[in-house]
Amino acid sequence: MKFFVDTADLKEIKDLASTGLLDGVTTNPSLVAKSGAANFVELIREIAAIVPGPVSAEVGATDYETMYEEAKVLAKIAKNIAVKVPLTPAGLKVCKQLSENGTMVNVTLCFSAAQAILAAKAGATFVSPFVGRLDDIGSDGMNLISEICQVYSNYPAFKTEVLVASVRSPQHVVSAALLGAHVATIPPKVIRQLFDHPLTDKGIAQFVADWQKCGQKILP
Ligand code: G3P
Numbered sequence: 001m002k003f004f005v006d007t008a009d010l011k012e013i014k015d016l017a018s019t020g021l022l023d024g025v026t027t028n029p030s031l032v033a034k035s036g037a038a039n040f041v042e043l044i045r046e047i048a049a050i051v052p053g054p055v056s057a058e059v060g061a062t063d064y065e066t067m068y069e070e071a072k073v074l075a076k077i078a079k080n081i082a083v084k085v086p087l088t089p090a091g092l093k094v095c096k097q098l099s100e101n102g103t104m105v106n107v108t109l110c111f112s113a114a115q116a117i118l119a120a121k122a123g124a125t126f127v128s129p130f131v132g133r134l135d136d137i138g139s140d141g142m143n144l145i146s147e148i149c150q151v152y153s154n155y156p157a158f159k160t161e162v163l164v165a166s167v168r169s170p171q172h173v174v175s176a177a178l179l180g181a182h183v184a185t186i187p188p189k190v191i192r193q194l195f196d197h198p199l200t201d202k203g204i205a206q207f208v209a210d211w212q213k214c215g216q217k218i219l220p
Contacts, residue, residue: 001177004185008035008153010046012109017050024053026165026185028084028108029060041077045066048078052133054125056185057105058084059094067094075103082106082125087115088125092122097151099123120158126183130166131176142175149179167214170194 002023005016008031016022025047037043044057057077059070071083071094082104085091095105099122106126107119119127129148131141145164152158161182167173170193173184179187186194 001181002053002183003191004056004163004183005191006031006185006187008032008037008043008047009188010035010043010050012117013047013050014071016188020208021094021191022051022053023183024055024080024082024185025051026056026084026106026163028056028058031086041073044074044081045077048080052080054082054104054106056082056084056087056108056126059086059091062086062088062090064090064093067091068097071098071103075086080104084128085110086120087127092118094120095119095124099125108165109189110148111144113144113151116148116160116162120152120155120160124160126161126163128163128165128185129162131172132168134166135168142172142179145176145179149181153180 003021004024004026005013005022006026008027013025032040048055059067059073061067061070067090073082075081083098084106085094086109087107095107098105104125106128108123108128110116110127110129116127129144134141134144148162163183163185164176164181165185167184167186167190175185176184
């Protein structure tokens with residue numbers, strides 16, 4: 001399973017990239033606004049230089065013509081850019097054109113298996129179903145992941161990867177992995193929570209105390 005970090009915060013990206021566990025980055029207009037960056041294109045250029053894997057950069061427009069022009073600018077920033085487009089007729093039209101030209105595309109704001117089928121047919125590299133936002137309205141985000149994984153596995157010609165987005169907890173990550181989702185894009189806080197277990201902390205404290213007691217050394 002690939003891990004992307006869901007943030008536009010350069011400091012967080014650098015810090016998490018240093019763990020060696022990061023496979024990519026996803027951003028969206030809300031995350032860019034939160035980052036306070038002055039220049040979006042420059043911000044994406046910097047992120048793409050830190051992480052070799054796919055970096056999702058989202059278009060701002062909603063009409064086909066402007067979206068396509070924006071997409072061309074974003075795709076040129078670096079080789080590892082995945083242009084992010086919304087799951088609308090215009091977004092999928094842009095997706096089809098970009099993917100035919102070899103540009104990675106992340107189709108975002110997916111809330112149904114029907115939409116995920118359309119994204120795959122449009123040649124999306126990634127489809128982003130938002131599990132947390134479905135849970136928020138009393139629906140079951142993981143059920144959507146299960147449906148999409150099942151549908152995609154019925155059609156080996158579909159090459160689109162399921163990128164689980166709107167992740168809110170380590171349990172979301174584990175549930176997505178159990179269902180065989182290809183990627184989870186995870187907020188920095190949740191990535192850090194993945195490391196945590198009280199028995200790990202307790203075990204380390206015990207081992208450190210015993211090591212000190214026995215006076216052994218590994219390094220000369
Ligand atoms: O990047 C898209 C998605 O992960 C947003 O998550 O928490 O705003 O629903 P959230």
